[in-house]
Amino acid sequence: MKLYYAPNTCSLSPHIVLRELELEFELIRVDNKSKLTVDGQDYRTINPKGYVAALELENGQILTEGPAIVQYLADLKPERELAPPAGSWERLRLQEWLNFIATEIHAGSAPLFNTTLPETTKDIFREKLFKRFDFLQDTLAGRTCLTGSSFSIADAYLFTVLGWCKWFSIELHNWPALLAYQASVTLRPAVQAALRAEAPN
Numbered sequence: 169m170k171l172y173y174a175p176n177t178c179s180l181s182p183h184i185v186l187r188e189l190e191l192e193f194e195l196i197r198v199d200n201k202s203k204l205t206v207d208g209q210d211y212r213t214i215n216p217k218g219y220v221a222a223l224e225l226e227n228g229q230i231l232t233e234g235p236a237i238v239q240y241l242a243d244l245k246p247e248r249e250l251a252p253p254a255g256s257w258e259r260l261r262l263q264e265w266l267n268f269i270a271t272e273i274h275a276g277s278a279p280l281f282n283t284t285l286p287e288t289t290k291d292i293f294r295e296k297l298f299k300r301f302d303f304l305q306d307t308l309a310g311r312t313c314l315t316g317s318s319f320s321i322a323d324a325y326l327f328t329v330l331g332w333c334k335w336f337s338i339e340l341h342n343w344p345a346l347l348a349y350q351a352s353v354t355l356r357p358a359v360q361a362a363l364r365a366e367a368p369n
């Protein structure tokens with residue numbers, strides 16, 4: 169399998185999951201500005217949407233959209249319990265989280281990367297995002313993982329998007345459960361390995 173990724177982006181989530189599952193994979197870096205892969209291919213010929221992440225399977229299929237990719241990966245090794253079985257009620261709960269993270273946190277914070285937006289506009293996005301953080305604070309108080317006590321693909325995704333707060337100068341100290349959650353997920357060996365692999369040389 170090949171994971172097309174760009175450092176510091178949402179592709180960190182499937183990258184963490186690949187390492188958690190100890191699957192064999194190749195990392196292919198994409199320059200999100202030029203849309204060229206590290207070996208000079210036009211990335212849009214791989215993923216016409218032009219954004220990371222994309223997972224290329226051995227059979228040539230290309231799977232895109234982070235929440236779909238991490239579910240595909242988790243189902244390759246169900247015994248590792250990064251996702252409950254497809255069709256179960258618990259799986260729906262996990263999908264509920266993945267959708268929340270994708271639409272409320274990932275898409276909700278993406279405008280804050282936009283250097284052309286005025287601060288007053290960004291304030292509108294921040295205000296909404298902070299409401300979602302309040303909800304996460306209540307959920308994660310006294311819990312180490314989103315769906316209960318064991319790490320899941322939703323945690324790989326939430327950890328990834330929470331990591332962007334440092335680029336937005338958002339202090340997570342206002343949400344101590346989020347800070348504690350981030351600190352505990354950072355310690356996971358697979359997370360450490362993914363962060364090291366994506367760090368500039």
Ligand SMILES: N[C@@H](CCC(=O)N[C@@H](CS)C(=O)NCC(=O)O)C(=O)O
Nearest residue numbers: 177178200218219220221233234235
């Ligand atoms: N809906 C997509 C969004 C992916 C996405 O936002 N990718 C960003 C990085 S976090 C990207 O590559 N942006 C570059 C671009 O849109 O040109 C998913 O969930 O996978």
